[in-house]
Amino acid sequence: MQYIFTSESVSEGHPDKVCDQVSDAVLDEVLSKDPTGRVACECFATTGMIVVGGEITTTTYIDLPEVVRGVIRDIGYDRGEYRFEADSCAVINVINRQSPDIAQGVNTGGAGDQGMMFGYATAETDEYMPAALYYSHKLVKRLADIRKTDKILMPYLRPDAKAQVSVVYGDNGEVVRVDTIVVSTQHDPMENAQARIREDVIENVVKAVIPEHLITAETKYHVNPTGKFEIGGPHGDTGLTGRKIIVDTYGGRAPHGGGAFSGKDPTKVDRSAAYAARHLAKNIVAAGVARECTIQLAYAIGVAEPVSININLHGTSKVNERELEQFIMTHPDMSLTPAGIIARLHLQRAIYRPTAAYGHFGRHEFPWEHLDLRDVFAKNFA
Template sequence: MTVKENLNHHLFTSESVAPGHPDKICDQISDGILDAILAIDRNAKVACEAFITTNFLLIGGEVHSTKLATINIKELAEKTAKAILIELGYDNDEIGFNANTCEIKVLIHEQSPEILHAVEQANHQIGAGDQGIMFGYACLETKNYMPLAIVLAHELLIRANELRKKGLFKYARVDMKAQVTIDQEDKNNLQIHTMLMSVQHTPDCHKEEFEKFIKEEIMFFVAKKYQLNLDFNILINPTGKFVIGGPTGDTGLTGRKIIVDTYGGKAPHGGGAFSGKDPTKVDRSGAYFARYIAKNIVAAELAKVCEVQLAYAIGMPNPISVFVDTSGTVAQGLTEKDLIKIICENFDCSIKGIIDHLQLLDQKYQPLAVFGHFGREDLNLAWEKLDKVETLKRYLIK
């Protein structure tokens, strides 16, 4: 299908990547190791990252735990990483990466005592594990208050991955990417402009059969699920073929898909990755809480669009600033300055307050490492709950 002229259209695009993508492999390994350590010591301080390439995996980071003497970090990291790789299907030479024979190097050491001192404070206070800025966002484009483009991009790969795992997606392999462009010319009638999928496949792939399946069983399936148009541009494996994929085709690195993890570029990002970090790291916990605030504000009809920024300084238990932008959609009778006051009155943005309210020490993080950390209806996430809506509605001017 020929790409439409788009000069007169207000277009916005987001992408997603599948669990078998090299960067997402690293995110899953980082969060898998985090989960394994927190299962032994829920108060452990963890910062873990991974790098993967052809038959080589490097795991590095810092860990502090009072139970460290009882934890063989190297053995735990290797065991966790191998299990994740094998579950993904990277367990044979034919696919280009074999978890059973690849080289794994673990370089994890003790966390800096200076950082530890900044985090663990007297009177049960918790200081931020680093400085940084975090953003949360919510809008009315979908029922889960997420931007439509990123939701559809995730949905394409969720569908494709499910079909592949069930053996129904013939020729498909584990490395996939999707990209969705939305025509926003009419804000009240969003349309799909383009769907793009790049899907790794076996060498014997029948191109026409493969593309027909993707178009009808994945792209059209998702568009119909959201009751959207079917007359969109379709791009499938634009290079012609995609046989060499995974860590053989591209290196992977923890935290290199931070826009995929959040709002698909619809909102700003502070730059800090999530995966591999315990919740004292505000890159993670602050972003989760900012989403929680923004979602409840929009659901309470205080604004139609809400972007919340939180900023922290290392060692300080409370944010040094709170910022709100509603793109001019704040409810009648209110201002964005009012919203900041409302946030400060109703949300405990201290590090300890965030961890306790969102129960982050009890959260399993590896499932979040694919298909985004927000808007997840398949996971019971505390930061997606709308338990502040009724309280916030009291601020509406009658």
């Protein structure tokens, strides 16, 4: 029986994503000079100001206002009329040091917190990502690329934007077509805005991103459905770090343990273990072991080894999932301790700011997306 599944994404200019990018830029600045620095950086952005808080323990100095303003400028908030602008917004620093109670457990190699993390992969796209989320990311990324590199094609674009894609799945779980596309993009004041933006989005964005065979006469479009979207960014809505965790991961297609990623150094298993779980799930699917894979990991604060691992192949494989779990837990190249994950994926580097917009997964440049374990799984289970 056919069914529809929907996911959304937001652009780098969305207020929550502004905060995610600032948090990860602060993390990168620390790690670039002090790879073992401890960072938990949170941001709050609103009209004319951004508050940067959290806990940082490092041997280096960072010029926080310069880092923050650089991110805001790169995103495109560089005009006073936005009411949130790189050179004039207030940058308020309320950062403290990491609690020694937490540090004593992490310093010996233990997890930085308790919790459960999930990794997921599906064979429905070449990137092993759910189609609805993958195309939503591509829509808002295309809007940003046009805004930044082509001042003629859609010269009215402003930084804030959202997209949502509804995908129809067939009887065998295959992607059949796109049912509905929703795009809302901030824009300059202009006459006949909705009609012009609708035409431009369909011609210059949708057709450049969504494969032609997925668009049919039944596909529905909602472009700036409120009619006007001039006020946006942190002036339109307050932004917070960690408030787009479903956009960051699998678009609701897989469970989420609740922990956000941005602003956290890799000793925080909220981030590093989620990356490790994705790495394993993607390699399992890429190896042909299954068409779909969900992995749950769980940790206790101060304890290095995960307290549990659970693998679900969703009925797409004949492999015994308990045997697969045991194989991973005992394989020397698949350590799931924080130290093992950090070493295997080379996580103590300044690589995080790019993750903070357009998804942490399904992008080949990140080490947790590499297919370096595919042959191991294929040899033993495919």
